[in-house]
Amino acid sequence: MLNRSPIGLDFLRRHQFELVLFLAVFVLIGLAGYGLARDRIKMVETGHKDALNIAEAVQLHISGELVRATNSVLGVRSDLQGNPGASTRLVQASLSEAMRYDTVSALVGADHGGEVLMVDRAGFFINQPAMASALKAAFRTLQANTVQPLPLIHDDERGIWYLPLALRSVESSRDADVFFSLVPAEQLVEAAASLQLVTDGRFGLFTGDGKRLFRYLSRERAFEIRPAPVPPNLLRILAAQQSGTFESESSVDRRYDILGYSHSDSLPLFVVVGVPKRSIEIAWLRQSAVQLFLLLAGTIASIVFGLRLKKAVLDLQGSHSQYRQLFRSVGDGLVILNRDGVIQKCNQAASRLLRVGSEQDLAGVNLFHLTVTDRDSAVVESRGLRQLRKLQPGETRTHDWQFRRVGQSGMVYVKLHLFASPRDTDPFVTALLRDVTAEREHLARQEFLARHDALTGLLNRSAFLDHVASRIGGHSDTSFFVAFVDLNRFKDINDSLGHHAGDTVLEILGGRLSRVLENRSGCIGRLGGDEIAVCADPREWAGGVAEFCQELHAAVQKTFTLNDANFEISASVGIAVYPDDATDAEQLLRCADIAMYSAKRAMIPFEYYSQKLDCYAPRSLTFKSDFARAIRNGDLALAYQPKVRLSDGALVGFEALARWTHPSQGAISPGIFIPLAETTELIYPFTDRVIRMAMRQLKSWSLLDPRVSVSVNVSMNNLLHRDFVAQVRALLAEFDVSPEQLELEVTESALMSDPDTALMQLCQIRDIGVRLSIDDFGAGHSSLAYLKKLPVHILKIDRSFIASLMTEEADRRIVESSITLAHSFNLEVVAEGVETSDVADLLTNMGCDIAQGYFYGRPAGAEAMTAQWLLSDATHY
Ligand code: C2E
Numbered sequence: 001m002l003n004r005s006p007i008g009l010d011f012l013r014r015h016q017f018e019l020v021l022f023l024a025v026f027v028l029i030g031l032a033g034y035g036l037a038r039d040r041i042k043m044v045e046t047g048h049k050d051a052l053n054i055a056e057a058v059q060l061h062i063s064g065e066l067v068r069a070t071n072s073v074l075g076v077r078s079d080l081q082g083n084p085g086a087s088t089r090l091v092q093a094s095l096s097e098a099m100r101y102d103t104v105s106a107l108v109g110a111d112h113g114g115e116v117l118m119v120d121r122a123g124f125f126i127n128q129p130a131m132a133s134a135l136k137a138a139f140r141t142l143q144a145n146t147v148q149p150l151p152l153i154h155d156d157e158r159g160i161w162y163l164p165l166a167l168r169s170v171e172s173s174r175d176a177d178v179f180f181s182l183v184p185a186e187q188l189v190e191a192a193a194s195l196q197l198v199t200d201g202r203f204g205l206f207t208g209d210g211k212r213l214f215r216y217l218s219r220e221r222a223f224e225i226r227p228a229p230v231p232p233n234l235l236r237i238l239a240a241q242q243s244g245t246f247e248s249e250s251s252v253d254r255r256y257d258i259l260g261y262s263h264s265d266s267l268p269l270f271v272v273v274g275v276p277k278r279s280i281e282i283a284w285l286r287q288s289a290v291q292l293f294l295l296l297a298g299t300i301a302s303i304v305f306g307l308r309l310k311k312a313v314l315d316l317q318g319s320h321s322q323y324r325q326l327f328r329s330v331g332d333g334l335v336i337l338n339r340d341g342v343i344q345k346c347n348q349a350a351s352r353l354l355r356v357g358s359e360q361d362l363a364g365v366n367l368f369h370l371t372v373t374d375r376d377s378a379v380v381e382s383r384g385l386r387q388l389r390k391l392q393p394g395e396t397r398t399h400d401w402q403f404r405r406v407g408q409s410g411m412v413y414v415k416l417h418l419f420a421s422p423r424d425t426d427p428f429v430t431a432l433l434r435d436v437t438a439e440r441e442h443l444a445r446q447e448f449l450a451r452h453d454a455l456t457g458l459l460n461r462s463a464f465l466d467h468v469a470s471r472i473g474g475h476s477d478t479s480f481f482v483a484f485v486d487l488n489r490f491k492d493i494n495d496s497l498g499h500h501a502g503d504t505v506l507e508i509l510g511g512r513l514s515r516v517l518e519n520r521s522g523c524i525g526r527l528g529g530d531e532i533a534v535c536a537d538p539r540e541w542a543g544g545v546a547e548f549c550q551e552l553h554a555a556v557q558k559t560f561t562l563n564d565a566n567f568e569i570s571a572s573v574g575i576a577v578y579p580d581d582a583t584d585a586e587q588l589l590r591c592a593d594i595a596m597y598s599a600k601r602a603m604i605p606f607e608y609y610s611q612k613l614d615c616y617a618p619r620s621l622t623f624k625s626d627f628a629r630a631i632r633n634g635d636l637a638l639a640y641q642p643k644v645r646l647s648d649g650a651l652v653g654f655e656a657l658a659r660w661t662h663p664s665q666g667a668i669s670p671g672i673f674i675p676l677a678e679t680t681e682l683i684y685p686f687t688d689r690v691i692r693m694a695m696r697q698l699k700s701w702s703l704l705d706p707r708v709s710v711s712v713n714v715s716m717n718n719l720l721h722r723d724f725v726a727q728v729r730a731l732l733a734e735f736d737v738s739p740e741q742l743e744l745e746v747t748e749s750a751l752m753s754d755p756d757t758a759l760m761q762l763c764q765i766r767d768i769g770v771r772l773s774i775d776d777f778g779a780g781h782s783s784l785a786y787l788k789k790l791p792v793h794i795l796k797i798d799r800s801f802i803a804s805l806m807t808e809e810a811d812r813r814i815v816e817s818s819i820t821l822a823h824s825f826n827l828e829v830v831a832e833g834v835e836t837s838d839v840a841d842l843l844t845n846m847g848c849d850i851a852q853g854y855f856y857g858r859p860a861g862a863e864a865m866t867a868q869w870l871l872s873d874a875t876h877y
């Protein structure tokens with residue numbers, strides 16, 4: 001959608017905050033500026049008032065002084081008026097008389113009959129012809145009958161400036177007489193100067209018609225005579241009123257002043273006082289500087305803080321929306337609850353987990369009312385509420401919660417994490433709900449698989465042995481038996497009807513045998529292939545072991561119907577009794593096995609173990625010594641089976657598989673001689689032999705293809721032997737084979753017998769550079785957590801899962817999850833027992849890395865492998 005709002009409006013909306021901020025600052029500055037301007041105007045006004053006051057004061061003072069001098073002039077005139085012919089003596093007497101009362105004038109005089117006479121304050125006549133002639137010249141401008149101030153004249157003898165006040169008296173008969181007084185100008189200034197004029201002020205005295213008589217500068221304390229006529233425009237202002245103020249620039253020094261003026265009432269003169277405007281401005285500035293500075297600092301600070309505030313708000317909005325986004329998109333359920341369990345808010349994952357409508361539908365609903373558990377819902381609610389209310393601020397609690405969704409079967413397992421807000425004012429609790437149902441089911445399945453045989457659901461070998469061992473450990477007075485059941489000609493079923501049929505038979509048989517034990521103590525385990533073992537208490541059958549065997553045979557011999565075909569099978573059973581035959585689980589089983597072998601040879605349904613059977617059994621002493629001799633004499637051979645990379649069909653390497661041909665009994669299955677080796681000390685020389693043979697072969701193959709690898713199976717006892725790692729290292733050196741070309745296969749069950757030592761040994765093997773794989777994965781009982789810790793590179797999925805991949809949905813899921821799991825631990829996955837192209841294709845699709853099995857090649861001698869895989873052009877499958 002297009003945004004239709006005009007750009008201007010959009011800008012305003014986006015920058016609202018800055019606009020408000022700047023407006024506020026602007027108003028602030030305006031108010032402060034107005035205040036400052038008002039202050040300035042007030043100060044200038046005061047300056048004017050001061051100037052006026054000072055002007056009036058100075059004028060009154062000067063006028064007052066001069067009026068007193070005027071009185072002397074007027075007194076002399078009245079003495080001599082109407083007496084034009086008065087003698088010089090008479091004039092002198094009158095002058096002396098006037099002087100006696102005059103404290104202002106320095107000299108009083110008259111221009112009488114063309115002669116200038118002057119008397120000083122002491123009554124002496126002063127004869128100064130220069131001054132007299134200067135006075136005579138000045139008198140010419142006098143008008144008649146008014147006392148007039150005249151320009152200052154200088155008394156050269158005394159060095160004094162006098163202000164003359166003169167009066168021309170007009171007589172009709174003769175030339176006018178002039179009477180005058182000379183006032184020392186500085187004397188006038190003294191008093192005025194003592195007035196508190198502004199430090200930098202000045203004042204001047206002017207004649208009525210605008211001639212300056214003198215000027216006084218307060219700053220320089222200088223008295224100055226400079227006849228400067230007032231410019232006509234100013235004179236007009238000065239003449240307009242008796243007193244007043246104005247502002248003007250001085251023509252003398254260009255200083256800008258506030259000028260106050262005042263005209264004298266009694267004499268034609270006026271005073272002008274100048275106060276420098278700058279001093280007012282400086283005072284104003286001094287007074288306002290602090291304000292101005294504060295205003296400026298305030299403005300800057302408010303802008304800076306405002307912008308930071310804005311940034312903080314934006315950041316907050318940003319993180320708020322991030323949290324909202326997180327809340328919405330996170331895969332776990334998030335619910336905000338109050339302390340009563342009422343949902344305030346939740347995300348979509350939560351509503352999906354609880355299967356209740358939308359997020360909105362959940363608001364206001366009590367979390368504990370939504371779900372039903374196996375227990376009474378009231379109990380659950382109160383337990384949940386207790387948990388909620390117990391939460392302290394900032395506390396986190398985790399607990400497992402299981403419930404059934406309303407209207408649904410099947411348990412839902414949830415990990416519930418409760419987080420209380422760290423602020424105790426915040427009453428809400430955040431609950432994180434993680435659905436761990438699939439995880440738990442997977443784990444439960446893995447745990448089950450770890451203890452059980454995947455095909456029949458019976459215990460596996462190690463779980464069976466554990467059971468027997470615990471039975472032995474339980475009570476010393478117990479007596480029980482172990483029956484070893486081996487089907488006769490089971491191979492025929494596999495060969496004629498296929499492996500699937502064989503598996504089905506085993507499955508059905510597992511069920512039938514379980515029913516034999518129903519309501520009795522005891523257990524059944526599948527030891528591998530068609531071997532099944534039963535552990536039971538003979539006292540639970542009236543006829544003892546014999547009756548048990550009958551029931552067992554009956555169960556085995558019952559007709560099987562498969563693919564519309566009916567057939568029957570039989571079994572050979574060997575019985576060993578605790579504690580008569582052996583006192584530990586492994587030995588009991590071995591004894592039962594020997595008895596079974598004897599029964600099979602004798603073709604009888606069952607046989608009890610006895611000491612004498614030992615020498616005829618594969619596990620017998622003679623058999624064992626034959627095997628020991630074979631190892632010593634190098635009568636063992638290795639068959640090799642190729643391993644192929646699924647993505648491109650390229651050869652990866654070979655697995656070495658031991659072969660033994662007995663001098664009289666012919667080829668012996670590894671299923672027989674390997675357990676013999678593993679349960680005796682023969683395993684050490686045996687494995688040493690096998691690794692030597694494999695390395696010698698590897699050395700010659702690596703000349704043809706340096707990448708080829710050979711894997712060798714090693715048993716638990718090899719791995720647990722403390723010299724094993726050193727031995728492998730020595731053999732690598734002896735055959736000059738690079739460690740990464742050698743691979744050791746260890747079964748899961750071997751690892752689990754002593755996990756700590758195994759882990760330590762595996763780490764050392766990994767450190768010398770030899771690759772490690774876990775063999776028969778899925779058939780053993782390793783825990784996932786443990787596998788994760790192992791320093792292995794390869795996981796070999798047990799062939800029992802691969803065989804049934806096309807038919808068994810469950811196995812397919814196990815294989816798929818094993819591949820995913822292995823990849824998540826960075827392991828390569830090998831599938832064993834791949835017999836058909838369908839299985840190979842399926843495994844390729846599942847992402848399995850490597851395959852091994854009859855489809856690619858049966859185990860065969862080294863020459864055959866060399867010819868087929870290393871010398872032919874087609875080294876790819
Ligand atoms: P394994 O390590 O799981 O070896 C693979 C077995 O599966 C071999 O049986 C092999 O012949 C068989 N096999 C290979 N491809 C297929 C297939 O497509 N379908 C079927 N049904 N089976 C297939 P073999 O040679 O009888 O060995 C049996 C077991 O004996 C081995 O199982 C291994 O655990 C043990 N073994 C063999 N040689 C040695 C050895 O030198 N040392 C040790 N410790 N154990 C060995």
Ligand code: CA
Nearest residue numbers: 655713745775
């Ligand atoms: Ca193997």
Ligand code: CA
Nearest residue numbers: 775776798832
């Ligand atoms: Ca295997």
